[in-house]
Structures are given as structure tokens and as C-alpha cells.
Amino acid sequence: MAERPDLAAMLGGLVRSLVALETPVLEEHRLSMWGYVVLSALDDSPVRTQAALAQAIGADKTRIIGTLDELQDAGLISREPDPADRRVRLLAITETGRERRRAAQDRIQAKEERLLARLPAADRAAFLRAAQALAAE
Amino acid sequence: MAERPDLAAMLGGLVRSLVALETPVLEEHRLSMWGYVVLSALDDSPVRTQAALAQAIGADKTRIIGTLDELQDAGLISREPDPADRRVRLLAITETGRERRRAAQDRIQAKEERLLARLPAADRAAFLRAAQALAAE
DNA sequence: TATTGTTATACTCTATAACTATA
DNA sequence: TATAGTTATAGAGTATAACAATA
Numbered sequence: 643m644a645e646r647p648d649l650a651a652m653l654g655g656l657v658r659s660l661v662a663l664e665t666p667v668l669e670e671h672r673l674s675m676w677g678y679v680v681l682s683a684l685d686d687s688p689v690r691t692q693a694a695l696a697q698a699i700g701a702d703k704t705r706i707i708g709t710l711d712e713l714q715d716a717g718l719i720s721r722e723p724d725p726a727d728r729r730v731r732l733l734a735i736t737e738t739g740r741e742r743r744r745a746a747q748d749r750i751q752a753k754e755e756r757l758l759a760r761l762p763a764a765d766r767a768a769f770l771r772a773a774q775a776l777a778a779e
Numbered sequence: 780m781a782e783r784p785d786l787a788a789m790l791g792g793l794v795r796s797l798v799a800l801e802t803p804v805l806e807e808h809r810l811s812m813w814g815y816v817v818l819s820a821l822d823d824s825p826v827r828t829q830a831a832l833a834q835a836i837g838a839d840k841t842r843i844i845g846t847l848d849e850l851q852d853a854g855l856i857s858r859e860p861d862p863a864d865r866r867v868r869l870l871a872i873t874e875t876g877r878e879r880r881r882a883a884q885d886r887i888q889a890k891e892e893r894l895l896a897r898l899p900a901a902d903r904a905a906f907l908r909a910a911q912a913l914a915a916e
Numbered sequence: 917t918a919t920t921g922t923t924a925t926a927c928t929c930t931a932t933a934a935c936t937a938t939a
Numbered sequence: 940t941a942t943a944g945t946t947a948t949a950g951a952g953t954a955t956a957a958c959a960a961t962a
Binding site for chain 3: 842
């Protein structure tokens with residue numbers, strides 16, 4: 643009877659194969675992994691500062707600057723100084739960005755579905771519920 | 780009603796927090812993350828070649844050499860040329876290695892338990908079962 | 917002086933390709 | 940010549956700290 647493998651190792655391997663699965667899709671849609679994460683965060687709601695966005699996605703504030711530059715150059719996000727405090731940048735997804743993100747997300751979720759299809763329906767629902775609860779920190 | 784977040788992003792965040800949780804424990808036990816992964820693999824069964832070990836843990840064969848050097852120097856693994864083919868290195872965990880790994884694993888699993896304790900018992904069992912099934916590739 | 921965002925630097929990981937030793 | 944392991948090189952990703960602009 644096998645002992646339970648370490649959770650981190652187990653999930654780490656799973657994440658690696660998911661990333662491998664999704665990277666080609668993102669490339670087709672001309673999005674980097676971080677770009678996709680940022681678009682997803684902004685699609686849920688706009689954010690008032692870059693630091694807040696960085697924290698929301700678990701990144702360093704210096705780490706997302708290049709990503710924001712690219713997304714802005716591609717017209718996928720807007721990024722304007724707040725008139726009330728010109729130090730901060732107001733961040734929001736554009737309509738183009740939303741479309742791009744949705745298109746990528748549809749393909750990605752379809753691939754994820756194929757993976758999840760291996761699970762019995764009950765386990766599958768519980769897995770998603772549990773993952774969401776645990777990821778909520 | 781919130782849409783389902785992307786699986787990869789969700790699990791990726793979860794893995795990050797697990798790693799953050801476990802890194803201090805590994806440091807206490809003087810193990811690197813890869814060192815722990817290697818010990819865990821060898822604790823399940825010895826391996827005949829370094830390339831096979833690398834593949835088993837999803838790493839590159841060049842990537843684990845430094846790790847194997849450290850583990851060997853610390854007396855946690857044995858690594859001898861196969862008399863039948865002196866190109867290959869027979870790898871096995873030592874008794875010291877086993878003890879070190881078990882000690883770290885106990886502490887790590889205890890921390891994981893505390894995290895999993897948030898879940899209803901049924902979801903928790905289903906989550907582990909599903910994660911194991913999906914990670915099995 | 918404190919805060920937001922940016923740039924610069926160094927450091928760690930990783931991937932690729934040469935190299936050695938055995939076969 | 941083919942294979943297991945090793946070393947060397949370069950590239951990507953990341954963290955830290957210094958910097959500029961604004962408050």
C-alpha cells in the first residue's frame with residue numbers, strides 16, 4: 643500500500659504538466675504566462691496600483707513591469723496616472739484585451755476539461771471546490 | 780457568481796504557498812527542495828541510472844548532478860558504478876538518508892494536514908484522490 | 917519624509933551543447 | 940559508434956537595492 647506522496651510534489655508535477663499543456667495555446671494567442679495572469683486579474687476588476695496588482699497575483703511589483711509594458715503596447719490594457727495622485731497608475735483591461743483573454747481562456751479551459759474528464763464526476767466537483775478553497779489562502 | 784478560475788493559476792498559487800510553508804522545514808533539516816525530491820524517490824525504490832532518476836522526478840539529467848553530489852557528500856545516498864556496466868551509477872538511499880527524509884516528511888505532512896483541515900472531510904479525501912490521479916499523468 | 921513606479925545589479929535556475937569514460 | 944555521466948556556457952527568471960517622480 644503506497645503512502646501518500648507529498649502534496650507539494652504531487653501538485654507541482656500537475657502544475658508542470660498543465661503549464662506544458664497551456665503554453666502552446668498562449669503562444670497562439672500571443673500572450674505570455676504572466677500576461678495571461680495579469681489580463682485575468684484585470685478582467686475580474688480594475689486595479690488602482692501596480693503594487694496591488696502584483697500582490698493580487700503573487701508577484702513582485704518589479705516583476706510585472708515588463709509584462710505591463712507589453713500588454714499596454716499591444717493595446718490589451720490601459721494604464722494611466724491617477725489624476726488624484728499622479729504617482730499611481732490606474733490599470734484596466736481594454737475591450738481588445740478582454741476578447742483576447744476570453745479566446746485564450748476558452749481554449750485553455752477546454753484542455754483542462756479533457757484532463758479533468760478522467761475523474762469521477764463527484765471527485766471532480768470536490769477537487770475543484772477544494773482547490774478553490776485552498777488557493778483562497 | 781464567480782466563474783471558475785483557471786486551474787493552472789489556482790494550483791500554481793497553491794503550490795507557491797505550499798513551497799513557502801515547506802522551505803523553512805527543509806532548511807532545518809539541511810535539505811534542498813531537489814534534495815528532498817530525490818531522497819523521496821529513492822526511498823520508494825533504488826534506481827539504476829541517474830537519467831532514469833531524473834526522468835522519474837521530471838528533471839533534466841544535468842540538473843540533478845549537483846544535488847546528487849551534495850546528498851552523497853552528506854552520506855544520505857550511495858552512488859556506485861555498476862560492476863556490470865561501469866558507465867552507470869547505482870543509486871540508493873542510505874539509512875541516514877532515510878531517517879533524514881522521514882523526519883522532514885513528518886514535519887511537512889503535519890503542516891500540510893493543517894492546511895487540508897480547512898476542507899470538509901469528504902472533499903478532502905476526494906481532493907487527495909483526484910490530485911493523485913491527475914498527477915499520475 | 918514617505919510612497920509609487922522604474923531601472924540596474926547581481927544571483928539563481930535552467931537548457932544546450934561540448935566533453936570523458938566506458939561499452 | 941553509441942551511451943551514461945559530467946562540465947561549461949549562455950540564457951531566462953527573479954530578488955534586492957538604488958533611483959526618479961510625486962505627494
